[in-house]
Amino acid sequence: MSNVYRTLGFIVIAMLYLVVGVMAAVGTISIFRKMLGPKSEQMFYALFLALIAALYLAFLAYFGTVPAWPLEATVLAGFVAISLLGLRLPFALIVGYSLHGLWDLLHELHAQGGYFAAGNDHLTAIPLAYGFFCLSFDLTVAVYVFRRRPDWIAAWKAAPE
Numbered sequence: 001m002s003n004v005y006r007t008l009g010f011i012v013i014a015m016l017y018l019v020v021g022v023m024a025a026v027g028t029i030s031i032f033r034k035m036l037g038p039k040s041e042q043m044f045y046a047l048f049l050a051l052i053a054a055l056y057l058a059f060l061a062y063f064g065t066v067p068a069w070p071l072e073a074t075v076l077a078g079f080v081a082i083s084l085l086g087l088r089l090p091f092a093l094i095v096g097y098s099l100h101g102l103w104d105l106l107h108e109l110h111a112q113g114g115y116f117a118a119g120n121d122h123l124t125a126i127p128l129a130y131g132f133f134c135l136s137f138d139l140t141v142a143v144y145v146f147r148r149r150p151d152w153i154a155a156w157k158a159a160p161e
Contacts, residue, residue, distance in 0.1 A: 010112070010129075013128065013129045014129050014132045016129075017129040017130070017132040017133040017136070018132050018133070018135070018136040019136070020133055020136075021132065021133040021134065021135065021136030021137040021140070022136045022137070022140050024133075024137055025136070025137045025138075025140035025141050025144070026140065028141075029140075029141070029144050032044055037155065038148075038151050038152050038154070038155035039152070039155045039156060041148070041152070042086070042087070042088075042090060042093070042152045042155075043087055045086065045093055045097075045141065045145060046083045046084070046086035046087045046092075046093060047083065049079060049082065049083045049086060049093065049096050049097060049100065050079060050080045050083035052100065052134070052138075053075070053076050053079035053080070053083075053100060053103075054076055056072050056075070056076065056107075056124055056126075057072060057073070057076060059124045059125060059126055059127075060072050060124040063124060063125040065123075065124045065125055067122060068122055068123055068124045071122060071123065072123075072124055075103065079096060079099075079100060082095065082096035082099070083096060088156065090145055090146075090148070090149035090152050090153065091149070093142070093145045094142050094145050094146050094149070097138045097139070097141045097142035097145065098138070098139065098142045100134070100138045101134065101135040101136075101137075101138030101139045101142070102135075104126075104130070104131040104132075104133075104134035104135045104138065105131050105132075105135045106123070106131075107123055107124070107126050107130075107131045108126065108129070108130070108131025108132055108135070109131070110123045111123075111125060111126055111128075111131070
């Protein structure tokens with residue numbers, strides 16, 4: 001019976017983190033849309049993607065998962081490249097945030113059951129349900145970028161801000 005309670009508890013925690021992730025994304029979107037012009041807003045989301053991808057290196061250092069360095073550093077380099085493209089191409093940000101959300105989910109599933117590697121040292125550890133929070137945050141931002149992209153494209157074609 002304790003496994004049932006553990007599973008139900010995890011489901012409740014995961015649902016809460018999913019909701020909090022959406023709320024955090026909506027708050028971020030609301031604040032920065034008011035603070036920044038279209039070009040600056042696009043640049044913000046491009047740089048933010050690189051920053052959130054770099055958090056995995058902080059987790060790696062904190063949890064001491066040394067064998068995960070090569071994979072995590074390679075994936076970070078990929079997200080930085082996508083971020084650089086996203087400075088001018090909104091589609092890169094849509095792809096980047098969606099992929100980052102999937103990367104977060106992969107880490108969460110790995111952390112909960114070790115599904116993707118022999119042993120628990122090939123992906124860095126993350127805090128409980130962090131992957132669910134990030135998945136919902138990232139996908140909410142990806143949807144926002146999709147909806148906002150016409151304004152950003154038009155801003156690059158218009159006169160300087």
